[in-house]
Amino acid sequence: MNTDRVRKIAILWRGDHNTRATATPENSRLHRVFSALADMNVAAEPAVYSDEMVSEVREQLLQVDGVLVWVDPISDGHDRSRLDPLLREIASKGIWVSAHPDIIxxxxxxxxxxxxxxLGWGTDTDLYGTMEDFRxxxxxxxxxxAIRVIKQNRGNGGNGVWSVQLASGRSVLPEADAIVRVEHAWRxxxxxxxxxxxxxxxxxxYLSGSGRLIDQPFLSRLPEGTIRCYMVHDRLVGFSHQFSQGLLPAYAKAEGSAPGKVMYGPAEPRFQVLRTKMxxxxxxxxxxxxxxxxxxxxxIWDADFLLGPKTESGDDTYILCEINVSSVFPFPDEAVGKIAEAAVSGIQGR
Structure with missing residues (x-):
């Protein structure tokens, strides 16, 4: 890489023609990342994407050294079926892409x-690749x-996440006409x-094409919230403790709303055991x-953990319920500079 010239990074997110025309580093929700890159003598530019602007965005990305991507796998009826091939093409030209679709x-x-x-974060998890297998x-x-939780392979925000339980309790072999209680975590x-x-x-x-379904046990400590670990490469840069109404037992919903999300830096004392494990x-x-x-x-990526059964000594255990890679936002303040450093390392290592 020629270090005498100014390095260029595109920060890509989804939007329409008007958003692309009016986007600036200052009016972006990622303005702090733009600023951190500028402090490292990197010229960062908005790259607003939609499926209707593939050619235009391709021409822009071919002129930069790297691309930082914030696009959900499913959003308002859109997916990444056209974006991911574009990012693979860009990466094949020697341009650094994070997160690369193959890593996702x-x-x-x-x-x-x-x-x-x-691994130590695992639980009793099953996978179904076909309707025949699932049925x-x-x-x-x-x-x-017991309650089982079914999750579609690609989704976000609880979309395609269901809790399922026999209404009658135990059964030797439930038939298709058995009654089940189900709840969708989405919204x-x-x-x-x-x-x-x-x-x-x-x-x-959820099983069409290359789709898969994941099957995990429902964890009774869900009302205590989710611990999110924010990661830059392999280093932890912060936590959040967040609460969701999706799939909560009725008694927990009746108790009222908990705070949506509380951010913490990487040194938060309560989560140092989890940090070390990660x-x-x-x-x-x-x-x-x-x-x-x-x-x-x-x-930038994150791993969400539910609290598992306590150990005999009363310590918490942690069960992985999701890894988010495609569009992690918001994130702790401590992550901003580390994201910029990771981007510079990426384009220098091309």
Whole structure:
């Protein structure tokens, strides 16, 4: 890379023609990242994307050294089916892309919960790749009467996440006409009862093409919230403790709303055990299992943990419920400079 010239990075997010025409570093929600890059003598420019502007965005990205991407996998009826091939093409030209679509497919989809289930953050996790497999084996998972949580492979904000439980309790082998209670986590969906066979049919959309479904046990400590670890490459840069209404038991919803999200820096004392596990054990193990080198890890990503059963000594355990890679925002103040440093390292290592 020629270090005598000013390095250029595009920061890409989704928008329309008007947003692209009026976007500036100052009016972007990512203005602090733009500013941090400028402090490192990097020229960062907005790259507003839509499927209707692929050619225009391609021409822009071919002129930069790197691209930082903030685009959800599913948003307002849009997906990344046209964006990801564009980013792969750009990366093939030697331009650094974070997060690269191939890295997202390794760690930013729900089947990472199945692939890494043997790590210390794992639990009793199953995976279904076809409707036939789902129809045959999922009823057996419900037979104990416990609540199971079904998750589509690519989604965000609770979209395609369902809790399912037999209405009658235990059953040796639930049939298609068994009654189940289901609840959609997306937008705090209301609980409903329906036939098990109808619910299975409803999930067909999640298994179309290369789709998959992940199956995990419901964790009873969900009302205590989720601990989010914010990561830049393999280093933890902050936490948040957040509460969601999706899939909460009725008693917890009746108790009133909890704070939506509280941010913490990486030194927050309550979460230092989790930090050590992430940096020293779980992330390195994930990298080995998924074959991801450190500089290929996203410039910003997060891992969401639910509280598992306490140990005999009363310590918390942590169960991974999701990794977010595509569009992590907001993030702690401490992450901003580290994201800029990661971007510079990325374009220097091309």
């Amino acid at each position: 497919l390794k760690m930013g989809v729900k089947d990472v919960l199945f692939r890494t289930r043997t 045959k084996r999922f009823p057996l998972r419900l037979a104990s009467g 705090d969906g209301m609980a409903e009862t329906m036939l098990l066979g109808d619910f299975i049919d409803r999930c067909q959309i 940096e020293s054990d779980w992330v390195p193990a994930m990298q080995r299992l998924l074959d991801i080198d450190t500089l290929s890890l996203p410039a």
